[in-house]
Amino acid sequence: EVQLVESGGNLVQPGGSLRLSCAASGFTVSTYWMNWVRQAPGKGLEWVANIKQDGSAIYYADSVRGRFTISRDNAKNSLYLQMNSLSAEDTAVYYCATDISSTGGLEYWGQGTLVTVSS
Amino acid sequence: QSALTQPASVSGSPGQSIAISCTGTSSDVGGYNYVSWYQQHPGKAPKLMIYDVSNRPSGVSDRFSGSKSGNTASLTISGLQAEDEADYYCNSYRDSSPPLYVFGTGTKVTVL
Numbered sequence: 524e525v526q527l528v529e530s531g532g533n534l535v536q537p538g539g540s541l542r543l544s545c546a547a548s549g550f551t552v553s554t555y556w557m558n559w560v561r562q563a564p565g566k567g568l569e570w571v572a573n574i575k576q577d578g579s580a581i582y583y584a585d586s587v588r589g590r591f592t593i594s595r596d597n598a599k600n601s602l603y604l605q606m607n608s609l610s611a612e613d614t615a616v617y618y619c620a621t622d623i624s625s626t627g628g629l630e631y632w633g634q635g636t637l638v639t640v641s642s
Numbered sequence: 643q644s645a646l647t648q649p650a651s652v653s654g655s656p657g658q659s660i661a662i663s664c665t666g667t668s669s670d671v672g673g674y675n676y677v678s679w680y681q682q683h684p685g686k687a688p689k690l691m692i693y694d695v696s697n698r699p700s701g702v703s704d705r706f707s708g709s710k711s712g713n714t715a716s717l718t719i720s721g722l723q724a725e726d727e728a729d730y731y732c733n734s735y736r737d738s739s740p741p742l743y744v745f746g747t748g749t750k751v752t753v754l
Contacts, residue, residue, distance in 0.1 A: 560745075584742060
């Protein structure tokens with residue numbers, strides 16, 4: 524069974540840092556581009572970042588570029604998101620997702636992990 | 643980055659067909675066949691319904707179909723059913739510097 528499980532979400536103060544993890548099972552992440560997508564409470568989906576199969580290409584949304592770092596460890600079948608300089612606008616459920624088509628078709632999703640930025 | 647434009651809500655009766663539009667620019671929707679559609683029920687993760695404008699992943703009902711004309715993509719749901727009531731989002735590759743993906747504003751589908 525294909526499964527993605529995010530972890531690391533928590534309550535953090537403004538200006539703080541957090542590292543999210545996404546563990547995959549039932550398939551090999553090295554085959555696919557991997558993505559992070561977030562959803563603020565009561566709001567729509569926002570694409571955050573993606574990373575190529577071998578890590579040689581990485582792209583970010585304007586809203587997180589320079590503060591967030593996406594990475595992967597294919598040996599551990601895992602994806603990560605290092606988040607620095609967090610602000611209230613970063614409060615959201617963060618999902619990891621697998622791009623099956625390499626053109627944005629995100630078929631496998633995790634259940635999400637909640638990040639709350641508040642003092 | 644600006645989101646793609648979708649209607650806030652669309653409704654229909656069971657059995658009817660509805661269409662959801664997703665309007666972008668020549669730098670995203672109009673320039674590439676990299677449009678995908680997602681269904682999201684409350685409290686759940688999104689589900690991929692269509693990718694590359696009109697392709698359905700395995701297991702997705704053929705009542706869902708996608709198309710594109712110019713800078714506007716569309717998701718059509720035929721034979722509307724109660725379980726289709728959900729939020730729907732489009733997504734497109736955007737050829738910017740650097741390139742990125744962008745979601746639509748989202749559409750709430752209500753089955754009357």
